[in-house]
Amino acid sequence: MSAFSAIGEEREVAQDEFTPSIEPQPTWCPGCGDYGVLKALKGAMAELGKNPEEILLCTGIGCSGKLNSYFDSYGFHTIHGRSLPVARAAKLANDGVEVIAAGGDGDGYGIGGNHFIHTARENHDMTYIVFNNEVFGLTKGQTSPTSPKGHKSKTQPNGNAKTPIRPLSMSLTAGASYVARTAAVNPNQAKEIIKEAIQHDGFSHVDFLTQCPTWNKDAKQYVPYVDIQDSEDYDFDVHDRREAQEAMHETEDALYEGTVLTGRYFVDDERPSYQAEKRARGDMPEGSLAERYFEDGDWERSYDFIDRHA
Amino acid sequence: MTDDELIWRIAGGSGDGIDSTSQNFAKALMRSGLNVFTHRHYPSRIRGGHTYVEIRASSEDVTSRGDGYNFLVALGDSFARNPKENAYYGEEEVKPLAENLDELREGGVIVYDSGLLDTDEIENFDQRVEENDWHVYDVDLRGIAKEHGREIMRNTAGVGVTAALTGIDTSYVEDLMAEAMGGDILEANLNVLHDAYEHVQEEYDADAPDVTVPTGEHDEEQVLVSGSHGIAYGALDEGCRFIAGYPMTPWTDVFTILTNLMPDVGGISEQVEDEIAAAALAVGASHAGAKAMSGSSGGGFSLMSEPLGLAEMTETPLVLVESMRAGPSTGMPTKPEQADLEHVLYTSQGDSHRVVFAPSDPVECYEQTRKAFQIAYDYQIPVMVIYDQKLSGEHRNVPKSTFDEEPNPDLGSVLTEEELEDQPHGETGIYHRFQHEGEEGVSPRSIPGQKGGRYLATGNEHTPEGHISESPSNRKAQVDRRNEKLAAIRESLDADERQEVYGDESADYGIISWGSQSGTVLEAVERLNDDGHPVKGLSVSEMAPFPKELLSEFIESVDDVLVVEMSSTAQFHGVIQKNLGRYGEKLSSLLKYDGNPFEPAEIVEAVEEHGSGEELSSNTRFEAAAGGD
Ligand SMILES: Cc1ncc(C[n+]2csc(CCOP(=O)(O)OP(=O)(O)O)c2C)c(N)n1
Ligand code: SF4
Ligand SMILES: [Mg+2]
Numbered sequence: 001m002s003a004f005s006a007i008g009e010e011r012e013v014a015q016d017e018f019t020p021s022i023e024p025q026p027t028w029c030p031g032c033g034d035y036g037v038l039k040a041l042k043g044a045m046a047e048l049g050k051n052p053e054e055i056l057l058c059t060g061i062g063c064s065g066k067l068n069s070y071f072d073s074y075g076f077h078t079i080h081g082r083s084l085p086v087a088r089a090a091k092l093a094n095d096g097v098e099v100i101a102a103g104g105d106g107d108g109y110g111i112g113g114n115h116f117i118h119t120a121r122e123n124h125d126m127t128y129i130v131f132n133n134e135v136f137g138l139t140k141g142q143t144s145p146t147s148p149k150g151h152k153s154k155t156q157p158n159g160n161a162k163t164p165i166r167p168l169s170m171s172l173t174a175g176a177s178y179v180a181r182t183a184a185v186n187p188n189q190a191k192e193i194i195k196e197a198i199q200h201d202g203f204s205h206v207d208f209l210t211q212c213p214t215w216n217k218d219a220k221q222y223v224p225y226v227d228i229q230d231s232e233d234y235d236f237d238v239h240d241r242r243e244a245q246e247a248m249h250e251t252e253d254a255l256y257e258g259t260v261l262t263g264r265y266f267v268d269d270e271r272p273s274y275q276a277e278k279r280a281r282g283d284m285p286e287g288s289l290a291e292r293y294f295e296d297g298d299w300e301r302s303y304d305f306i307d308r309h310a
Numbered sequence: 311m312t313d314d315e316l317i318w319r320i321a322g323g324s325g326d327g328i329d330s331t332s333q334n335f336a337k338a339l340m341r342s343g344l345n346v347f348t349h350r351h352y353p354s355r356i357r358g359g360h361t362y363v364e365i366r367a368s369s370e371d372v373t374s375r376g377d378g379y380n381f382l383v384a385l386g387d388s389f390a391r392n393p394k395e396n397a398y399y400g401e402e403e404v405k406p407l408a409e410n411l412d413e414l415r416e417g418g419v420i421v422y423d424s425g426l427l428d429t430d431e432i433e434n435f436d437q438r439v440e441e442n443d444w445h446v447y448d449v450d451l452r453g454i455a456k457e458h459g460r461e462i463m464r465n466t467a468g469v470g471v472t473a474a475l476t477g478i479d480t481s482y483v484e485d486l487m488a489e490a491m492g493g494d495i496l497e498a499n500l501n502v503l504h505d506a507y508e509h510v511q512e513e514y515d516a517d518a519p520d521v522t523v524p525t526g527e528h529d530e531e532q533v534l535v536s537g538s539h540g541i542a543y544g545a546l547d548e549g550c551r552f553i554a555g556y557p558m559t560p561w562t563d564v565f566t567i568l569t570n571l572m573p574d575v576g577g578i579s580e581q582v583e584d585e586i587a588a589a590a591l592a593v594g595a596s597h598a599g600a601k602a603m604s605g606s607s608g609g610g611f612s613l614m615s616e617p618l619g620l621a622e623m624t625e626t627p628l629v630l631v632e633s634m635r636a637g638p639s640t641g642m643p644t645k646p647e648q649a650d651l652e653h654v655l656y657t658s659q660g661d662s663h664r665v666v667f668a669p670s671d672p673v674e675c676y677e678q679t680r681k682a683f684q685i686a687y688d689y690q691i692p693v694m695v696i697y698d699q700k701l702s703g704e705h706r707n708v709p710k711s712t713f714d715e716e717p718n719p720d721l722g723s724v725l726t727e728e729e730l731e732d733q734p735h736g737e738t739g740i741y742h743r744f745q746h747e748g749e750e751g752v753s754p755r756s757i758p759g760q761k762g763g764r765y766l767a768t769g770n771e772h773t774p775e776g777h778i779s780e781s782p783s784n785r786k787a788q789v790d791r792r793n794e795k796l797a798a799i800r801e802s803l804d805a806d807e808r809q810e811v812y813g814d815e816s817a818d819y820g821i822i823s824w825g826s827q828s829g830t831v832l833e834a835v836e837r838l839n840d841d842g843h844p845v846k847g848l849s850v851s852e853m854a855p856f857p858k859e860l861l862s863e864f865i866e867s868v869d870d871v872l873v874v875e876m877s878s879t880a881q882f883h884g885v886i887q888k889n890l891g892r893y894g895e896k897l898s899s900l901l902k903y904d905g906n907p908f909e910p911a912e913i914v915e916a917v918e919e920h921g922s923g924e925e926l927s928s929n930t931r932f933e934a935a936a937g938g939d
């Protein structure tokens with residue numbers, strides 16, 4: 001019998017199981033897009049039948065990082081920019097757990113950018129949701145890596161001289177095997193995309209447009225939006241890297257010109273996940289590492305290997 | 311040469327295979343019954359540069375390198391004459407001979423490769439040979455190597471000559487070669503070895519070797535291990551099956567040993583994008599139910615500062631290794647120093663909440679790494695094992711039975727699902743993971759995936775259920791509980807029987823050292839006592855929580871104390887005073903920071919000259935106690 005009986009438990013899961021008793025009502029500002037992520041995540045998990053105790057939600061620091069406080073599951077509210085390395089190790093160590101990482105655009109594309117690139121490259125079997133509000137919310141509105149060129153803030157009073165980062169293109173180039181963009185104003189699409197991302201075997205990256213009415217006044221309610229899969233104007237194959245690349249590029253440009261494009265951009269079902277690659281090389285045990293600590297059984301000793309070195 | 315010990319030095323260029331040859335020769339000496347100790351000196355480059363490895367062998371215990379040495383094999387630097395690279399470095403070629411003469415003892419032996427080295431290029435060579443009564447053997451090592459195999463095998467030829475001159479039985483060397491290689495390579499090496507041996511016997515009077523080496527006998531099987539092996543084996547035997555790292559000298563030693571073992575023990579090793587990630591991965595894996603570790607050297611450890619604080623705040627068990635090298639910044643990558651002590655003790659914001667061990671030899675590396683895992687997982691606290699470039703690379707023989715121990719994969723203070731049922735939970739079932747009260751300050755953990763165990767771990771201050779809170783009463787209760795663990799850990803460490811004081815117990819002069827310098831101090835203390843200079847020594851290897859009682863008892867028992875450390879700012883001296891709050895007028899310092907570890911004679915001299923006002927002859931600095939001059 002498993003020491004982790006919440007994993008894979010077959011039962012109906014209701015959305016409100018994810019609502020904690022301590023702080024059932026989030027303290028985000030009224031109209032904040034972060035509510036949309038919370039709602040979509042709860043809906044997706046319930047529909048997939050994932051229960052709170054088989055989920056580990058790792059967040060960074062920011063308004064977005066507060067997600068953990070409003071979503072009842074195993075949680076790890078880490079430090080600014082570091083949700084990914086914590087999350088992917090948890091998945092390697094205890095691979096039955098459904099691991100989700102989440103954080104802001106500053107957290108994931110700025111201070112944690114290096115981890116983003118490498119986690120995508122390695123194709124860890126997990127989901128990463130980036131709350132993209134084009135601003136540093138928690139620290140009061142400073143310019144972020146996705147802020148538009150010319151964006152004024154207290155730390156860039158003369159307007160941002162930098163061109164914003166291209167999160168979708170970067171993700172694709174780095175190696176993510178599922179890349180999508182959704183928006184808080186599009187709750188049904190958001191929920192479906194998160195479901196797909198979770199079910200995808202490999203690194204899934206969801207760039208989630210979350211309006212920040214408090215600090216990003218000139219923006220952006222991200223309406224009207226276009227779902228590129230539903231629109232006749234866009235026709236490309238999400239399995240084709242080159243076509244995806246082009247669609248992403250256009251989508252990233254369009255955002256700063258006032259057109260909000262969302263949907264699935266890239267899906268690679270062929271590429272094995274990092275854990276599969278490691279196992280194929282004998283670099284990772286077949287079963288769950290964490291489980292082994294709860295089982296009876298013999299453990300190897302250094303004494304048995306000493307002649308190799310000494 | 312009739313010393314009662316052999317200190318054999320083989321010198322050449324980096325990349326000339328000196329490491330593996332000396333390793334094998336050290337093992338051969340060990341198997342012949344001697345105690346051995348190796349010391350490697352190398353520059354931070356892949357090829358070229360003046361490199362040597364020294365093996366000290368004796369029938370007595372050896373805990374340190376010696377003062378100088380008595381047998382040189384100078385190979386010649388192959389990089390210095392690499393025609394393909396169009397690289398000729400003139401003098402560099404003779405450096406393996408020229409640069410090693412200063413430390414060669416009177417009456418010592420020189421074997422040099424006459425195929426490569428020309429003594430005419432060394433100033434006053436013949437005169438120095440005569441003055442110092444050195445015995446010189448010029449042998450065409452390269453020629454012998456080339457005749458049977460490849461040029462690189464000239465280090466094997468050097469071993470053959472050594473064996474012939476010292477009368478060491480070559481069968482030990484042959485066995486080791488057969489273990490390490492096979493086929494044509496083995497045959498070629500054996501031919502080189504024998505040819506070199508016979509050459510010396512024919513050329514010189516083989517029946518009367520002018521070098522005698524000691525002989526000895528071990529009463530049980532020995533293995534040759536470094537401090538890095540000790541740490542790696544300790545981790546393995548505590549059930550560590552997850553290691554994350556980023557290469558950095560000298561930490562790479564431990565990282566590599568464990569990485570090679572992981573596939574055979576069902577573990578996972580991850581080389582990641584940077585050290586922030588490395589430490590964060592160890593935190594994530596530990597949180598999710600594995601025994602995990604990471605580590606680095608100074609620069610990389612700086613990057614681990616924030617994840618380390620996260621482990622402190624979330625009470626996630628974590629073991630980190632810090633392998634020191636000379637700093638600041640990139641410093642001297644291949645040189646030891648003990649100047650990261652304060653860095654390890656205090657880095658990361660807020661009150662430090664950690665345990666720090668500083669083992670002094672390979673066996674202590676093993677034992678304290680095991681202890682580190684036990685404490686980390688029992689008390690849910692980060693534990694650091696701090697050592698340095700010296701201990702990382704030097705090899706010693708230890709009884710193989712040292713490692714014949716039971717494994718301990720216990721996860722410490724973790725509950726099973728059954729046990730979780732009896733624990734306090736919130737209204738909707740959140741487990742109270744961070745209760746205000748706990749035995750010895752510990753509130754047990756659950757692991758993601760367990761039914762009835764969900765909670766939030768956060769780097770923010772938090773309530774029992776892990777909820778973010780800035781309530782003053784909760785804050786105080788949580789801080790007090792976390793601090794309570796440190797007191798409990800100190801108590802449990804005090805209960806361990808350990809021998810830390812050595813030398814003449816009634817002496818009124820004491821020497822305190824920590825970590826890797828202790829073996830050298832031990833030898834100095836023995837010599838001083840033999841010379842009628844009563845001294846005792848204290849070796850400290852538990853740096854936090856600080857062993858106050860042990861230190862104050864020792865300091866109280868003497869009139870003067872010399873604190874010996876490899877740091878220019880006397881960090882350990884400062885840590886002692888900070889913790890004890892007094893004794894400034896008793897504590898002097900002997901400091902070394904030129905990149906080389908202490909030699910016993912340097913410590914002996916400092917003690918003998920203490921208070922005399924005389925300048926010290928070596929590259930060390932004496933700092934008098936407060937109020938003295
Ligand atoms: C190492 C570090 N640097 C800076 C901060 C301060 N800080 C907290 S959140 C944040 C930026 C938040 O922006 P973003 O990641 O976009 O999240 P948002 O609040 O917009 O959701 C900063 C700079 C920190 N907590 N840690
Ligand atoms: S500051 Fe912006 S991002 Fe933060 S909660 Fe308010 S609206 Fe949301
Ligand atoms: Mg943001």
